[in-house]
Amino acid sequence: MTRWGMVADLERCVGCQTCTASCKHTNATPPAVQWRKVLDLEVGAYPDVKRVFVPVGCMHCEDPPCMHVCPSTATGQRPDGIVTIDYDICIGCAYCAVACPYQARYKVNGPSFAYGGRTGMKNEARREDPARLGVAQKCTFCAERIDYGLANGLTPGIDHEATPACVNSCIADALHFGDFKDPNSNVSKLLEDHQTFRMHTELGTNPGFHYIWKRKNDADPQDEQQVAALFSSGIGSVGAAAPWLQQHWDWRAAGNFIGGGTGSGLMAAMVLGSLSTELPFLHVLIALACIGTGLFLVWLETGRPWRAPLNVFLNPKTSWMSRESMVAGALFPLALLAGWLGSKALLIIAALVAMGFLYCQARMLKASKGIPAWRQPALVRLIITTGLCEGIGLLMVIDSLSAFNYTGLPPALAILLIFRLRSWRAYHKALKVSAPDQTLRVLKILNMPFSLLGHLLPILLIASGYLFVEATPIFGAIAGACALAAGWLFKYQLITRASYNQGYAINHTPERGTGGGGPGGKPGWSTTT
């Protein structure tokens, strides 16, 4: 067995970016795409501050979240541990990019050249690879060099022709490549002789990229957990390595969660409402329109839209996006049939499927390990309750505009709003110790309008409806609209404003000649768990 991986010696790295440039040459990446780069981060406060250079890129995790979420199976993992992307299968949904907690993935939709223009310079034209457009791309560990080397009896990590370009280029000998499964390999020896850590191990990714921070001596604890506990209480200051707002999923993705939540919530609300009245086909169509619009919007966001309708279904085994698509595929005919036939039994089945769709959406977010605001488990309940609130809210608005009268809806909404508010508070509380500062800032701004206008006001209106009977329809409509708008606002903010990525962290600052290193840091995070 082989497990290829890298070791970066933080004591040696000087942040020169030669590896960054070398990678760009070897892999012909376009401007602003850096499969390998070196961070420049600070830990501590003046005058007790350390500045550390940290090479990052794809960590080739043993348990890669990017692979699990990939709906098309484009992201794979070789037996030797290298995480791969098949450009011919990838649909460019960028789900892998938001799932990666190392911000290692890029997506470039169109040709992009150093000095602009339509064809670029000669060297760019010579190396241009249209297969990489509109799909995910990242560090490959220069797999073709490794394969070439192995085929020619060379040793990756030792012989330069079989070694990743960044490692070859490193002028400080800070980067090393080799087989962790071979106890005699260069990298295994390095781990044996040094104290090391890996980034974001708390996320369970088991990355294949180790950082040396200290030379080992006999007094040091040998266990990685023990070593980590030694110093990992440092707090990083904001810097270039701080989390930034993800740009992979924009308002169109938000539209999917808005449309999907509202539509599936509406399906559930119809079950509730149709207990006492007829099932209007129009309402089914509205629900499906909501879901369909959301799916259409997110389809627009894919880099390879003509592949997406087929390839999105290829990974139901682990991808919640594939599952969402499959459930949607079942929901549409079922709901249409229920509406066409006016069958409440079928409607109940369709609503259950819609709940499944809603659940898939919630789990899609939870599986996005790269975005702390999304991966928080408490979000699942919040997404489901807000979907239901939106559905009932929308139905109450429709109700006020039509002849239908779903009397059971207002109390149901009031109860659900209480649940949603509790879910929100639980989610917000949980995030306070598990999200970057900027995410918390956005959610803090959202808290008051969301809580007051999206919950307390509609509950008050619903309650008032019982006191002022004449005003009940209008109060109900406003309450429904508030619940609906608050849900939409929340999801829009969640996807496009609060979605700061994980950023980077180091468990320890390295020793530099002497000193033994010090506490690590997590730029952009005031709290850590």
Added chain:
Amino acid sequence: MSKKDQHARREVPTYCYQCVSGPDLLTVGVEDGVATEVQPNFDSASVHPAAGKICVKAYGLIQKTYNPHRIRTPMKRTNPKKGPDEEPGFVPISWDEALDLVAEKLNECRAKGLNDESGYPRVAASFGGGGTPTSYMGTFPAFLGAWGPIDAGFGSGQGVKCYHSEHLYGEFWHRAFTVAPDTPLCQYVLSFGGNVEASGGVCGVKRHADGRARGMKRVQLEPHLSITGACSSEWVPLRPKSDPAFLMAMIHVLLHERKWQELDLDFIRHRTSSPYLLGKFGYYMRDPETRKPLIWDAITDMPVPFDTPGIDPVLEAPFLVEHGIEEGPDGKEWVHINERCQTAWEKLVEHTEPYSPLWASHICDVPVKTIRRIAIEYLEHACIGQTIEIEGRTLPFRPVAITLGKTVNNGWGGFDCCWARTLLACLVGGLEVPGGTLGTTVRLNRPATSRQASVKPSRDGFMEYPMNPTDKENWTSRPDVRNANRTLVPLVANSPWSQALGPTHIAWMLQNATPENWPKPTLPDVWFVYRTNPVISFWDTDSIADTISRFPFTVCFAYTADETNYMADILLPECTDLESLQLIRIGGTKYFEQFWDHQGFALRQPAVQTQVDAQDFTWIATQLAKRTGLLEQYNDAINRGAAGVRLKSDVVDCSLNVDQEHSVEEIWDAVCRAASVEMSNGENQDGLDYYREHGLKVIPYEHLNWYLYPEIEDQGLRFEMPYQERLYRIGKQLANRLHESGISWWDAQLDEYEPLPVWQDFAALWERALEDNFKIDINDYPFWLVTSRSMQYAWGGNVDIQMIREVASNIAGHGGVIINTGRAGELGIANGDLIEISSPLNATRGRAILRQGVRPDTLVMIGQFDHWATPLAKTFEVPSMNKLTPMLLDLTDSTGSGADLVRAGVRLVEKAS
């Protein structure tokens, strides 16, 4: 592409010498005639100190080759008005027309006389990059040599942005144009603002990374946490320009708080001037017969000439010299009978008594205990008494060193720092010995190829030094170039490098104001510019631009448009790095950390066809020689070694026929053959084809040559430390000469010629100069503004390369102005806010970059940006301190250097969106 395909392509060995820490040996991958990839030259791993690795700048060469913004053909200016606001109206012309226009101007100069009415050369030339342009300009030096007098004194940052004090005093004291630790053996380095991780090249980075890995401690002392500070064991954020105080306090600790027996007394007594006796006028007490300085010998208990064999020099005791003489300036001498004398050592001890850690603490803003601890750590790491064997010779082993960075090394205080650093090395016996403080190369002494061979004994037992004369008969009273280097700066000597190391800003300053009793400033009739952009890279850039706009005929060898060639008359595009041919010397010991165990030659060769209508520099030089009727002299200059190697040796003659024009390949083939002959003593004559295939050819270089100590020991010489009797005398003579000529505006500089540096409050000196010259209240400018090198850009001339911009952006500070986070908070400034930074001279704007790693009273602007004409770079909107830094005589030291330092104020302009 598959690896198999990669192997089907062509790989061309060549070199990159964009910065002084090169050359780096690289290979260029060429696919179907298109250069696509730069890689290390792994074939050179066994001979290159950094295993053939190459710096990030070399990776920019491919974009440089195909950059669409290149000047594509020779160009002629059509707008006779020049200036930043005058569109030049360049139009393409043929090479014939361009060369004819240049030759016509040159021939006019020759007809009028090579020097103008003020005695200055009519032709001037400015080259940047710390001498690296010579590794790119082919045989142009041969043309300049054939031409005659050239004014190379219009600097582009030289003198103020180099390691200036070190260049001059370093060469003076230990043949050290630049100074480095013997990093492979060193265990403790004090780095005062040095930035080896950003500017030491691949060799520096590798050697220091190896040092850290084996536990070498490096303490970084500077106002901000630079790249090098980041990689150091400890950062001491001391106040700008307080470095001399820190170093003086270290000396105080060693001399006044420790026992002298802990020092290397053997080195001090036998390898320094410490035991030399001083007369009451401050000059050495000399033997009346031999005129040699006297030393008190413990064995005979009497004064004897310093070089008397078998003596035991005494450092301290009451000395009564029966009969001696002192030699003062201009032949003045004093005869002494029964005179009580001090040794230089005693004088030193007395002199440094006030400079305690407590005294320095207030100046440096560093705790007393930190200063004391560092001084003691330095001493304790010195391993005094230990030896090491190098290639069969036993030498002292002293693994401690001190390095000085820019600004520390420039302007007032630079002399003090260099003196203190060199003295601290002497006190522990760590100068020019394994593990210690080493010089790297010589540029002012000759021969330039060997530090050892440049060591010639002076009559006082030190190394002789080629001072510019200050005696009445030989002083260059009328400057021969516009920066007056030979007239004002004796230490700058008179090598081909001296003009560029003179007071280079004086050439610019004097264009605007002629000082008293000084020749009328004139503009050069023809100015050549290559690989430099003084409008951006010097100070008071608005004023420089104004001066350049008045130059009558400027010829720029131009790669893209830039701020200087915006004012040019002719643009000549030369073949760039991957398109041109030249052989250069490599190996031995050279700038910074270039310490090789090999020496030889490397070839730069075309990896691809020239992409535009450019010409190889050698071809351009040949054509200019031909059109100015200097072909014979030009070929002769090449034969005499102007292309780097003498073509005729004792054993083989590879000379060119001087009468005829030779092609680029013919010239370099002859140079290649001569290089092979030189390395093999005539047994091998491999020519251009060999170098084209292999890229380089080397022979072993003795490791012992890394150290000057063996040569000093073999010749029985001493390092001229601590007492500066010679400089003191020269200063007095220079003062006499200048005063005789009615010149008093250099008096402050003359005060620096001291036998032992007397402390000045350098920060106050800066503040006072700004207040006096600009009539401002210094409190309105509460920050010190400093700069710092960027490894991605330093010396590279690569600011228009997109990839360099992209990767450099990963390092903090490249996008704006670094300010302390806490201090910014007090001013209501957040990360990314637009701020205005104003100095007494000018104001500029940039984005605030908040960092913890900078003193609250300091701002940092990395690199030199602020471009307004250079493609790509003009879109950066990144400020440069050059615009804010005035050129002031008050801030010019005796070597003609000033420092990258100014006071600044900050104002919030606009919050970040």
